[in-house]
Amino acid sequence: MGSVTSELPAGRTPLADAAETGLKIVIVGGFGVGKTTLVRSVSEIRPLNTEEVMTQAGVGVDETSGVAGKTTTTVAFDFGRISLNERMVLYLFGAPGQERFWFLWDRLFSGTLGAVVLVDTRRMDDSWYAIDRLEHHGTPFVVAVNRFDDDSAGHSLDEIRQALALPPHVPLIECDARVRRSGKDVLITLVDHLYDLAMARETTP
Numbered sequence: 001m002g003s004v005t006s007e008l009p010a011g012r013t014p015l016a017d018a019a020e021t022g023l024k025i026v027i028v029g030g031f032g033v034g035k036t037t038l039v040r041s042v043s044e045i046r047p048l049n050t051e052e053v054m055t056q057a058g059v060g061v062d063e064t065s066g067v068a069g070k071t072t073t074t075v076a077f078d079f080g081r082i083s084l085n086e087r088m089v090l091y092l093f094g095a096p097g098q099e100r101f102w103f104l105w106d107r108l109f110s111g112t113l114g115a116v117v118l119v120d121t122r123r124m125d126d127s128w129y130a131i132d133r134l135e136h137h138g139t140p141f142v143v144a145v146n147r148f149d150d151d152s153a154g155h156s157l158d159e160i161r162q163a164l165a166l167p168p169h170v171p172l173i174e175c176d177a178r179v180r181r182s183g184k185d186v187l188i189t190l191v192d193h194l195y196d197l198a199m200a201r202e203t204t205p
């Protein structure tokens with residue numbers, strides 16, 4: 001495990017004939033952490049996005065502090081696809097980040113093999129809900145810190161692990177959701193983690 005065959009830019013890529021294993025992965029995290037951006041940058045098909053323009057009507061409802069410049073928000077989910085190798089395909093579901101859409105999450109988690117929690121260190125509190133829900137569902141996850149350019153505090157991964165009270169076995173990595181290679185590395189980390197968990201289950205009597 002570890003290498004991704006497709007280096008194609010996002011576009012229409014037919015699914016390989018040999019593809020036989022489809023894994024459902026969800027991307028969760030607080031409002032505006034870059035979930036849609038991540039699905040968009042790694043997907044080999046043009047992703048389905050349910051973005052809506054945030055309007056004046058959302059002022060006071062949509063929580064935009066810390067995400068100035070953001071003009072759209074996900075209202076249902078993002079959907080994308082990436083082939084990890086000839087046989088294994090990941091289907092990516094990006095969750096909506098705003099609190100008023102959180103009721104959709106539990107449905108989105110059904111049949112999910114694993115999840116990525118995207119974290120913006122400027123608004124770390126937003127990550128709690130995602131981590132709580134995943135732990136509640138027993139869905140394995142990795143945490144990826146999406147570093148924004150104006151992240152002046154520059155907390156180390158150790159500090160972030162402590163702040164989120166993450167157990168040592170949960171992988172924690174940095175990424176740039178805008179960069180395809182970086183997004184793929186996050187997904188590979190998750191798949192490796194799932195593999196390790198499955199192996200550990202097999203070897204425990």
Ligand SMILES: Nc1nc2c(ncn2[C@@H]2O[C@H](COP(=O)(O)OP(=O)(O)OP(=O)(O)O)[C@@H](O)[C@H]2O)c(=O)[nH]1
Pocket residue numbers: 030031032033034035036037038069070071072073074075095096097098146147148149150175176177178
């Ligand atoms: N500078 C910088 N901007 C980013 C990064 N990732 C995402 N963005 C921008 O941040 C904004 C929010 O990204 P989205 O992908 O819409 O965030 P989201 O998590 O899907 O948001 P909701 O679905 O509304 O919760 C967009 O304008 C992105 O271009 C990053 O790593 N660095």
Ligand SMILES: [Mg+2]
Pocket residue numbers: 035036037073074078094095096097
């Ligand atoms: Mg989104």
